[in-house]
Amino acid sequence: MKRILLLALVLLAACAPQTPTLEAVVVPDATPTVAAAAPVSTPATLTVMTHDSFAISESVLAAFEQANNIDVTFLAGGDTGSALNKAILSKDAPLADVFYGVDNTFLSRALEAGIFEPYESPMLANVSAEFRLDPQNRALPVDYGDVCINYDKAFFAKNDIPIPTTLGDLIRPEYYGLLAVENPATSSPGLAFLLATVAHFGPENYIGYWKELRANGLVVVNDWETAYYTNFSASSGHGPQPMVVSYATSPAAEVIYADHPLDEAPTASILGPDTCFRQIEFVGILAGTGNRAAAEKFVDFMLSLPFQEDVPLQMFVLPVDEQAILPDSFYQFIEFPSQPATLSPDDIAANRERWIEEWTQAVLR
Amino acid sequence: MIHREEAKSAKVVVKEAEGGGFASPFPASRSLFLRGSFLLPALLFLGIFFFYPLLRILALSLDASVLTSENLNRALYVLRFTLYQALLSTLLTFLLGFPAAVLFARFDFRGKSLLRALTAIPFMLPTVVVAAGFNALLGPRGWLNLTLFPSSPVPFVGTLTAILIAHVFYNTTIVIRIVGNALTHLDPRLEQAARVLGADSRRVWREVTLPLLRGPMLAAGLLVFLFDFASFGVILLLGGPQFSTLEVEIYIQALQFLDLPMAALLSLIQLSCTLIFSVLYSRVVTRASVPITPKPSIARRPESLREKVFVASLLFLLSSFFILPLLSLPLRSLARLEADRGERGAMQYGLTGDYYTELFINRRGSIFYVPPIEAARNSLVYAAATVGLSLVLGFPVASTLARPGRLERILDPLLMLPLGASAVTLGLGFIVAFNRLLASPWLVPLAHTIIALPFVIRALQPAIASIPDRLRHAAATLGASHFRVWRTVDWPILSRAILAAATFAFTVSLGEFGAATLLTRPDNPTLPVAISRFLSQPGGLNYGQAMAMSTILMLVTLIGILLIEKLRLPGAGEF
Numbered sequence: 001m002k003r004i005l006l007l008a009l010v011l012l013a014a015c016a017p018q019t020p021t022l023e024a025v026v027v028p029d030a031t032p033t034v035a036a037a038a039p040v041s042t043p044a045t046l047t048v049m050t051h052d053s054f055a056i057s058e059s060v061l062a063a064f065e066q067a068n069n070i071d072v073t074f075l076a077g078g079d080t081g082s083a084l085n086k087a088i089l090s091k092d093a094p095l096a097d098v099f100y101g102v103d104n105t106f107l108s109r110a111l112e113a114g115i116f117e118p119y120e121s122p123m124l125a126n127v128s129a130e131f132r133l134d135p136q137n138r139a140l141p142v143d144y145g146d147v148c149i150n151y152d153k154a155f156f157a158k159n160d161i162p163i164p165t166t167l168g169d170l171i172r173p174e175y176y177g178l179l180a181v182e183n184p185a186t187s188s189p190g191l192a193f194l195l196a197t198v199a200h201f202g203p204e205n206y207i208g209y210w211k212e213l214r215a216n217g218l219v220v221v222n223d224w225e226t227a228y229y230t231n232f233s234a235s236s237g238h239g240p241q242p243m244v245v246s247y248a249t250s251p252a253a254e255v256i257y258a259d260h261p262l263d264e265a266p267t268a269s270i271l272g273p274d275t276c277f278r279q280i281e282f283v284g285i286l287a288g289t290g291n292r293a294a295a296e297k298f299v300d301f302m303l304s305l306p307f308q309e310d311v312p313l314q315m316f317v318l319p320v321d322e323q324a325i326l327p328d329s330f331y332q333f334i335e336f337p338s339q340p341a342t343l344s345p346d347d348i349a350a351n352r353e354r355w356i357e358e359w360t361q362a363v364l365r
Numbered sequence: 366m367i368h369r370e371e372a373k374s375a376k377v378v379v380k381e382a383e384g385g386g387f388a389s390p391f392p393a394s395r396s397l398f399l400r401g402s403f404l405l406p407a408l409l410f411l412g413i414f415f416f417y418p419l420l421r422i423l424a425l426s427l428d429a430s431v432l433t434s435e436n437l438n439r440a441l442y443v444l445r446f447t448l449y450q451a452l453l454s455t456l457l458t459f460l461l462g463f464p465a466a467v468l469f470a471r472f473d474f475r476g477k478s479l480l481r482a483l484t485a486i487p488f489m490l491p492t493v494v495v496a497a498g499f500n501a502l503l504g505p506r507g508w509l510n511l512t513l514f515p516s517s518p519v520p521f522v523g524t525l526t527a528i529l530i531a532h533v534f535y536n537t538t539i540v541i542r543i544v545g546n547a548l549t550h551l552d553p554r555l556e557q558a559a560r561v562l563g564a565d566s567r568r569v570w571r572e573v574t575l576p577l578l579r580g581p582m583l584a585a586g587l588l589v590f591l592f593d594f595a596s597f598g599v600i601l602l603l604g605g606p607q608f609s610t611l612e613v614e615i616y617i618q619a620l621q622f623l624d625l626p627m628a629a630l631l632s633l634i635q636l637s638c639t640l641i642f643s644v645l646y647s648r649v650v651t652r653a654s655v656p657i658t659p660k661p662s663i664a665r666r667p668e669s670l671r672e673k674v675f676v677a678s679l680l681f682l683l684s685s686f687f688i689l690p691l692l693s694l695p696l697r698s699l700a701r702l703e704a705d706r707g708e709r710g711a712m713q714y715g716l717t718g719d720y721y722t723e724l725f726i727n728r729r730g731s732i733f734y735v736p737p738i739e740a741a742r743n744s745l746v747y748a749a750a751t752v753g754l755s756l757v758l759g760f761p762v763a764s765t766l767a768r769p770g771r772l773e774r775i776l777d778p779l780l781m782l783p784l785g786a787s788a789v790t791l792g793l794g795f796i797v798a799f800n801r802l803l804a805s806p807w808l809v810p811l812a813h814t815i816i817a818l819p820f821v822i823r824a825l826q827p828a829i830a831s832i833p834d835r836l837r838h839a840a841a842t843l844g845a846s847h848f849r850v851w852r853t854v855d856w857p858i859l860s861r862a863i864l865a866a867a868t869f870a871f872t873v874s875l876g877e878f879g880a881a882t883l884l885t886r887p888d889n890p891t892l893p894v895a896i897s898r899f900l901s902q903p904g905g906l907n908y909g910q911a912m913a914m915s916t917i918l919m920l921v922t923l924i925g926i927l928l929i930e931k932l933r934l935p936g937a938g939e940f
Contacts, residue, residue, distance in 0.1 A: 056733075058732045074733075078620075186621065225901065226522075230505075257906040260905075364607055
């Protein structure tokens, strides 16, 4: 008994969590010779708020911190919706200096709420106009990804069924019960795919298309994890549906994170016109930051080549800077849509709730 | 397995065997001031970390414009289903939980403590993991469907059955621990007396045992019901898009539509319902307390044929219901599926330790990579802090609530409110109320304590309420000092309840995901957060690592629960 108590105490003592302020502590430089050679000033601290999917290489971040004498702290904010809520609710006393992770489906709401200060980064020169959705540069594009239908290559080969190439194909009887999608009310790829159908068929007709999809054995689940790992036949979950709404980059992830070496991706994306929806993610400087100079440096850094080239393997999205070189696996295992669907952020903001409501009535009730 | 029936017998023996005359150590006659000071820490804590943020966010978002008939109809529709599934789930939980409580309280069998600990594991598993476990067993590709109905799999995910089974899976442990604990310490002389007077065993149950168990059963029932009422992950992941509870609807309105007024309206409905149930509960329960005795355990090996059949069939049921879905995770974490891709059905298994070794490699060089040991350490530190904090806050409250005066009767239902508060709403309230503090890692155990506190109070209160005053008086008359009275009378009974309370707090904290994902910093994730990271990207290695991490979480919890139960605070009897 005593031993266990003692053990528990020792464990507790050993495990005491690091205090959050520790990293702000700077060891004063005592040796004057070193100070003279390279004057060390107190590093500025910068807080960056992001969603859960954000990731960055240690080495890339360390290089930025050293070059600019800035200490970066990251705050996670849950998924995209939670993170944005967090930023909006705290806008009078911002929790962070920079916010990364608002996408084009939420962009108008973020801009309306006035959480960002404009910043015309010089690095924007390398970014194509199609990504620069905010003319006032309050939100600056960082990366993009296409939400596409992934299919199980082996299933279609084995059963000798032609691979569908358009949205319209999916309502044909040979694809009965073969497609799993996410609920647009609870999932970001689910919403993106709904928006693709709105863009393709128009706001008057898209619902008719969904009714036909439903009649053709459509499977709807609430989240990407279930759709991909429980329903999709080519994932490790070996589910019953050979088609699932996921990302254009998912086939590369299947190879890179395969549990046994693969020469070829087991999955691929359907790349017909408007079958994919392009999600663009933005960064912005939070209004009222007391750290404007450091925040500008960080935004520039996110648009610079080292970060842009780090993005694909960290987050499985694509850099907005076209000069960024993608990892080999991306060229090898991913095909990109030539004609992804898009809708203007204002259009999405104005109609999102109505579309989701109409969709819910048509598909779930 | 090890046997634990050689419990120390308590040192106080009382001769007479009638009921009545039981009191808490803090009778209502004590001054209001004293009782107030016992309640104060917990009230302050809940006031600052629960009611204040909740009121801030509700005040900020509530807006008369949401009170349209369309919105109200929708809310009513969701409320109806929420109540319906919670009621059904609670009934089913008792259907399994009550016999299980009897089993653990009255019988001894091999592997008892392990099985007891296993039934508590689901309570802390994140829903993603439970969903994966059920899928591996009952999903379209689950082995049940593959072996029994390969051509036309029986649907499980996306049905009401899935919701109900998952709720029973999660909450049976509440019934086992609260009702079973009371049953273990029920004064056996009451039943013996009834028998001597000629009642058969059915009648003893009906007229003596069950009425005596009313308090603990209501306490357990309320906890289970409130948990199911505020259910979120189970509905979302196992129920699917066809089903929506208030909590799910709040999540959609607040985080997807950014419609805070509607979310606030729904939160208010949910809170009001919770309050109503808690008030009803406290009305009926104050009169019921169980006469218990610090006697050695009355558990014994089954003797008659009927008892043997009861024990054997329940053991079979419990082990298949709890062990199979839990076992599917460790199995999957060691098995590489070499599926003949495209072939629905046939697949081969290969054993591998790769998923575990891979956990220790930061393959992406990511700054947020966390080795499994560090994630486990983060989780354990938070869990230990939650256990400590919720016991320190909960014990004085439970002591005063055990013999409630008017003040306590009013406060009692308020203390249960955290169970019915929407996690999303509270999370948003934290942002408005605490702002810069949000970066502090200490908010995680604080948030976990808010959830754990109602469990701790409910686990302690019935035990404290049932310590017979006569035992104390008898001991004092025989010359025992004040401390010795407490040590020999109160402590043996209390220590078991404290262990049960600690187990609840520990598991609540270990498995909690929502607050952890909002409040932990990305470089300091807990085990559930780390699991969800792996599951959010495609690739067999990610999936395997998620299963491996889940297995580690299960092991950590199992060891934790077994350790807590082994602690057997000195002087404690069989727990």
